[in-house]
Amino acid sequence: MNAALEFFANEGYDATSTSKIAKHAEVSEGLIFRHFGNKKGLLDAIYMQAEDRVKQLFGPILFCTDPLEVITRILDLPASLEEDQYDFWKLQFKLKWEVEYNNPDKMKPVLHKLSWAFSELGYEFPEREAKLLNTLLEALFLGILREGLLSQVDNIDYLKIKYKIKEIPVKAD
Amino acid sequence: MNAALEFFANEGYDATSTSKIAKHAEVSEGLIFRHFGNKKGLLDAIYMQAEDRVKQLFGPILFCTDPLEVITRILDLPASLEEDQYDFWKLQFKLKWEVEYNNPDKMKPVLHKLSWAFSELGYEFPEREAKLLNTLLEALFLGILREGLLSQVDNIDYLKIKYKIKEIPVKAD
Amino acid sequence: MNAALEFFANEGYDATSTSKIAKHAEVSEGLIFRHFGNKKGLLDAIYMQAEDRVKQLFGPILFCTDPLEVITRILDLPASLEEDQYDFWKLQFKLKWEVEYNNPDKMKPVLHKLSWAFSELGYEFPEREAKLLNTLLEALFLGILREGLLSQVDNIDYLKIKYKIKEIPVKAD
Amino acid sequence: MNAALEFFANEGYDATSTSKIAKHAEVSEGLIFRHFGNKKGLLDAIYMQAEDRVKQLFGPILFCTDPLEVITRILDLPASLEEDQYDFWKLQFKLKWEVEYNNPDKMKPVLHKLSWAFSELGYEFPEREAKLLNTLLEALFLGILREGLLSQVDNIDYLKIKYKIKEIPVKAD
DNA sequence: TATGAATGAGTATTCATTCAT
DNA sequence: GATGAATGAATACTCATTCAT
Numbered sequence: 001m002n003a004a005l006e007f008f009a010n011e012g013y014d015a016t017s018t019s020k021i022a023k024h025a026e027v028s029e030g031l032i033f034r035h036f037g038n039k040k041g042l043l044d045a046i047y048m049q050a051e052d053r054v055k056q057l058f059g060p061i062l063f064c065t066d067p068l069e070v071i072t073r074i075l076d077l078p079a080s081l082e083e084d085q086y087d088f089w090k091l092q093f094k095l096k097w098e099v100e101y102n103n104p105d106k107m108k109p110v111l112h113k114l115s116w117a118f119s120e121l122g123y124e125f126p127e128r129e130a131k132l133l134n135t136l137l138e139a140l141f142l143g144i145l146r147e148g149l150l151s152q153v154d155n156i157d158y159l160k161i162k163y164k165i166k167e168i169p170v171k172a173d
Numbered sequence: 174m175n176a177a178l179e180f181f182a183n184e185g186y187d188a189t190s191t192s193k194i195a196k197h198a199e200v201s202e203g204l205i206f207r208h209f210g211n212k213k214g215l216l217d218a219i220y221m222q223a224e225d226r227v228k229q230l231f232g233p234i235l236f237c238t239d240p241l242e243v244i245t246r247i248l249d250l251p252a253s254l255e256e257d258q259y260d261f262w263k264l265q266f267k268l269k270w271e272v273e274y275n276n277p278d279k280m281k282p283v284l285h286k287l288s289w290a291f292s293e294l295g296y297e298f299p300e301r302e303a304k305l306l307n308t309l310l311e312a313l314f315l316g317i318l319r320e321g322l323l324s325q326v327d328n329i330d331y332l333k334i335k336y337k338i339k340e341i342p343v344k345a346d
Numbered sequence: 347m348n349a350a351l352e353f354f355a356n357e358g359y360d361a362t363s364t365s366k367i368a369k370h371a372e373v374s375e376g377l378i379f380r381h382f383g384n385k386k387g388l389l390d391a392i393y394m395q396a397e398d399r400v401k402q403l404f405g406p407i408l409f410c411t412d413p414l415e416v417i418t419r420i421l422d423l424p425a426s427l428e429e430d431q432y433d434f435w436k437l438q439f440k441l442k443w444e445v446e447y448n449n450p451d452k453m454k455p456v457l458h459k460l461s462w463a464f465s466e467l468g469y470e471f472p473e474r475e476a477k478l479l480n481t482l483l484e485a486l487f488l489g490i491l492r493e494g495l496l497s498q499v500d501n502i503d504y505l506k507i508k509y510k511i512k513e514i515p516v517k518a519d
Numbered sequence: 520m521n522a523a524l525e526f527f528a529n530e531g532y533d534a535t536s537t538s539k540i541a542k543h544a545e546v547s548e549g550l551i552f553r554h555f556g557n558k559k560g561l562l563d564a565i566y567m568q569a570e571d572r573v574k575q576l577f578g579p580i581l582f583c584t585d586p587l588e589v590i591t592r593i594l595d596l597p598a599s600l601e602e603d604q605y606d607f608w609k610l611q612f613k614l615k616w617e618v619e620y621n622n623p624d625k626m627k628p629v630l631h632k633l634s635w636a637f638s639e640l641g642y643e644f645p646e647r648e649a650k651l652l653n654t655l656l657e658a659l660f661l662g663i664l665r666e667g668l669l670s671q672v673d674n675i676d677y678l679k680i681k682y683k684i685k686e687i688p689v690k691a692d
Numbered sequence: 693t694a695t696g697a698a699t700g701a702g703t704a705t706t707c708a709t710t711c712a713t
Numbered sequence: 714g715a716t717g718a719a720t721g722a723a724t725a726c727t728c729a730t731t732c733a734t
Contacts, residue, residue: 014187018708028716033709090270096319097267104320124341128331132309135328139312146269147277155308158301168297191725201699206726208697360533364704374720379705381718440616442665443609450666470687474677481674482651485658492615493623501654504647514643537729547695552730 004042009087012094013043047101050092053085058110067117072165074114074133075156078140079149090145107134177215182260185267186216220274223265226258231283240290245338247287247306248329251313252322263318280307350388355433358440359389393447396438399431404456413463418511420460420479421502424486425495436491453480523561528606528613532562566620569611572604577629586636591684593633593652594675597659598668609664626653 003025007016018039022029036042057077064070081089095101111134118126136159143152160166176198180189191212195202209215230250237243254262268274284307291299309332316325333339349371353362364385368375382388403423410416427435441447457480464472482505489498506512522544526535537558541548555561576596583589600608614620630653637645655678662671679685 012185012187014185017706019706029708030710030717031715034715039708094267094270097263102319125331125334128327132328132331135312135316135325136305136309138315139308142311142315143308146275152308154301155305158298158305161298190723192723202725203700203727204698212725358531358533360531363702365702375704376706376720376722377718380720385704436616440613443613448665471677471680474673478655478674478677481658481662481671482655484661485654488657488661489654492621498654500647501651504644504651507644536727538727548729549696549731550694553694558729 001042001046005046005087005091008043008046009090009094018042046088046091047095049088051106053088054106062109062113064113067120068163068165070113070117071133071163072160074110074137075159075163075165078137078144078152079156081141081144086145089141093142093145110134174215174219178219178260178264181216181219182264182267191215219261219264220268222261224279226261227279235282235286237286240293241336241338243286243290244306244336245333247283247310248332248336248338251310251317251325252329254314254317259318262314266315266318283307347388347392351392351433351437354389354392355437355440359385364388392434392437393441395434397452399434400452404453408455408459410459413466414509414511416459416463417479417509418506420456420483421505421509421511424483424490424498425502427487427490432491435487439488439491456480520561520565524565524606524610527562527565528610531613537561565607565610566614568607570625572607573625581628581632583632586639587682587684589632589636590652590682591679593629593656594678594682594684597656597663597671598675600660600663605664608660612661612664629653 004016004021007021007024018032019029021042022032032039032042036045061070061073061077064073092101111130114130114133115127118129123129140152140155143155157166161168177189177194180194180197191205192202194215195205205212205215209218234243234246234250237246265274284303287303287306288300291302296302313325313328316328330339334341350362350367353367353370364378365375367388368378378385378388382391407416407419407423410419438447457476460476460479461473464475469475486498486501489501503512507514523535523540526540526543537551538548540561541551551558551561555564580589580592580596583592611620630649633649633652634646637648642648659671659674662674676685680687
């Protein structure tokens with residue numbers, strides 16, 4: 001699965017042959033089919049980890065009781081991704097184009113929590129603000145996965161200022 | 174090229190065989206190779222249109238002299254995409270994962286214009302605001318291409334309010 | 347390899363498709379590539395047998411201690427070729443045009459032995475005689491492979507007379 | 520035809536595509552088919568020159584009245600081949616494997632003349648000697664075409680000595 | 693006379709998958 | 714549980730050939 005993930009994420013599912021995966025994983029090609037039934041089964045097995053990983057990533061945030069902390073931690077998430085997980089998330093984002101693998105509901109609890117947070121903070125349109133931030137969050141993830149963490153620190157920083165998490169620096173721009 | 178675009182965008186470059194393209198386009202498979210050299214040549218030919226289309230899309234905005242209009246029109250862009258162009262942009266976004274096809278510079282003039290607009294409007298951090306909006310813009314495009322226009326009208330609307338393009342409705346949420 | 351040999355020898359390497367070979371050998375086309383890597387690998391595998399076969403053919407002669415016997419046996423070689431080996435040698439001769447497959451050194455030990463034999467027999471230019479006979483030998487092989495044994499019995503017979511292996515018949519021509 | 524000859528001789532008929540020939544000859548591919556009907560027609564057109572060239576090569580010898588001169592000139596033929604004709608003769612020799620292009624009768628007049636010459640010179644078996652020399656001649660040609668003139672000067676020289684055309688050098692071997 | 697766009701059959705090779713061991 | 718030999722369908726690409734211009 002690790003070998004497959006690496007290739008699926010970087011070269012694409014269709015561009016990756018089962019033989020390449022088997023060779024890289026140093027197992028026989030037949031074993032892949034014994035375990036996962038077929039190539040798609042292997043992809044699915046990888047994809048299935050998503051729910052867990054999303055929970056792992058966002059779960060703690062759902063228990064925050066301080067609204068500002070919720071937003072802070074949400075904004076800190078993209079930068080907190082460890083590089084050895086990049087491939088996994090890359091693949092998730094690539095798969096999102098296929099309806100079968102695009103499940104917007106996965107983010108519902110987060111969306112809900114954000115809504116609550118903005119509501120607590122007295123925002124006029126907490127749900128809208130939540131949705132917007134959620135949309136933005138995806139863009140931040142994408143940016144980091146594609147072009148590296150550095151490409152998004154500006155945005156994250158600025159968002160923290162906007163959400164009044166961070167003091168406006170005395171001199172900037 | 175149209176047949177290829179349709180398949181490349183929806184099923185992926187690697188998952189699309191030249192024979193499928195040829196059949197759909199009602200030409201012989203050999204013709205593809207006569208015209209484009211190889212399969213990648215066909216992809217490149219499609220990709221090359223991107224520069225033109227980006228200019229067509231964003232070009233007029235660069236000539237706006239009213240900063241608020243700049244932002245308005247930028248925000249109106251995603252919704253203005255005609256559906257028959259969805260495939261083209263889908264493909265562009267999918268290709269962004271490959272370094273070869275990811276050219277962030279393409280948006281530089283737009284970024285610059287936004288910077289100017291926010292500066293004119295007296296924003297404290299016009300460049301940061303520009304970059305953020307640009308990032309957001311990509312997310313809006315992505316959302317529309319993946320889940321349809323409806324999925325993003327909320328966001329766009331709310332952004333217009335935030336940027337004070339639209340009056341705050343008397344009753345909302 | 348047998349199927350391939352038959353086709354390569356008679357119709358030529360380039361004129362023989364791997365599918366034809368596979369069909370004739372009653373195996374799947376894929377198997378050829380699993381075993382030999384690619385079409386050329388198959389050719390090489392066949393070609394590689396040459397060294398062995400040359401040894402098998404000429405080896406015993408190298409151990410002769412009677413110089414006249416050396417020459418006799420050399421002259422008897424072309425006629426001793428079994429017909430089921432014709433294809434193999436045909437292919438070898440065809441391949442000789444490609445530098446990669448033309449290795450004149452293969453005959454060096456034979457040349458050396460002939461040299462020795464002619465020297466023993468008191469020839470004035472044993473090395474030259476050896477080289478000439480070697481050249482002739484190739485022509486005899488070629489003639490037999492192309493036009494059959496009968497086309498060369500005259501030559502072989504006459505050579506035996508010239509080399510005083512055979513008595514001059516009382517009446518001839 | 521020149522372009523085709525070059526490729527047919529060096530890379531083989533089947534390995535040479537009509538498109539390659541056309542490109543090299545700087546004509547359109549269609550033209551080849553207009554002129555020669557099909558690829559084989561092109562080969563045939565080249566092959567047809569053989570008769571002429573054989574006549575050109577051997578013709579003068581047929582008129583010799585001095586038997587020793589006949590043999591001398593025959594032996595000088597292989598070395599007299601101009602390098603720009605190598606490709607032509609290479610192709611002829613390669614084609615000899617196909618029955619269709621193997622016409623041993625072409626050499627009959629030469630064979631006959633040699634027979635006469637050896638008879639004049641008092642050889643016991645003039646026809647056999649003629650056939651043998653003819654066979655050898657082919658080997659000399661082949662050797663030169665494959666490995667260059669130098670590879671055969673020894674043989675030719677030695678043959679001249681054997682046929683008493685050349686004096687035995689005082690010191691040799 | 694010559695071109696070059698177009699084709700359909702064919703090419704070597706790769707692929708996901710099976711299955712006996 | 715794991716292997717690897719074997720397969721048949723598919724793949725990107727090339728070929729000889731045609732034909733309208």
